[in-house]
Amino acid sequence: KDHINLPGFAGQHPLCGPNDERFGIRFPCMSDAYSKDLRTLVLDVGSELNCSRFIRTGVYCMVSGPNFETIAEARMLLTLGCDSVGMSMVPEVTVAKHCGLRVLGLTLITNKVSLNYSREEK
Template sequence: MASAIAQSAAKLKAVFGEAPAIAVVLGSGWSGASEQLQNPQRLSYADLPGWPLPKVEGHVNEVVVGTTAGGQRVAMLRGRAHTYESGDCTGMAAPIRSLKAWGVQVLLSTNASGSLRQHQPPGSLMLIADHINAPQRSPLVGLSGSDRFCDMSTAYDLELRQAAKALAQEVDQRLCEGVYCWALGPQFETPAEIRMFAAWGADAVGMSTVPDTILARHAGLRVMGLALITNMAAGLSAEALTHELTLREAKESGERASKFLGQLLDRLMKLSSLQ
């Protein structure tokens, strides 16, 4: 793994030059953000040792580096490995550790999620304040020494969240803040499971992000998470849950979400802590 990470970091630098401060993992509904980048350069995951080739619909499997409308340089990952694809929750280990070795400082993880709260209907954006690892699976299992232990008490960076909330007020973007619950999938949750997650304090549920966050925090990256709400969770509406429903709602709301993401990246890049 160490050799693959070093090779991938070297390849990223050879193709794109110095690393931008922020890298974004684009989940379902967020791909439009990469299409807004100016002067984009692209690199396939297949050209990066150790990187996965997810087969989930809507994931392209390439790194795109370009500049936002505000002139800020950023890297975007168009595709992520999900644990439900293979049962392995370490699928994003090489990409995330390669980003760190390249020089990235912040991982901004986006996803499509189901809402557990009526005040957060489909089309909403939720800033992730914390998460619940419902399967209790960890991509750090198998590491040795004290280095395997990772503090998750401040998993989602407070300064970055405050910047997002301030921006949302300025641009009149409704932005909820809540707790994201990771469910393994690929089956959707039952109504009983959703009631349990809500009682635990979860506000949204999805099948990604949490392993990425654990890996990023372990690597020393700052983390921010944004969820695009695509449906009400099981038992909270009469609509049957399907992947096609998720993709349809993500497509309908994705343009607005991607616009806010671009504005957010411009704002975050101006933070003194990222200079």
């Protein structure tokens, strides 16, 4: 339903540079980047297909990578309200929103982050 663009805070942003007004305004509003209608559609179809237990909504956090987060970073991201973390999607969402497109973000979670220093699994 939302995202946090950590690289964007450090100036790594897909809309940096000259703006071509034909594609969108200079400073697009990102408070509604993800379409509620498309999200509802996915939840409804997931329910119809008996897949609701696999579908979640939440806040995606983009980090620059190319590595997984440390335990301290994972704890910080959890405190910030992040539900999932990845190294992509946000630039594409930002550009799509800039161009006036409706956006839906889907991610596949492939690893569970460790929040405990004594945990042996990596």
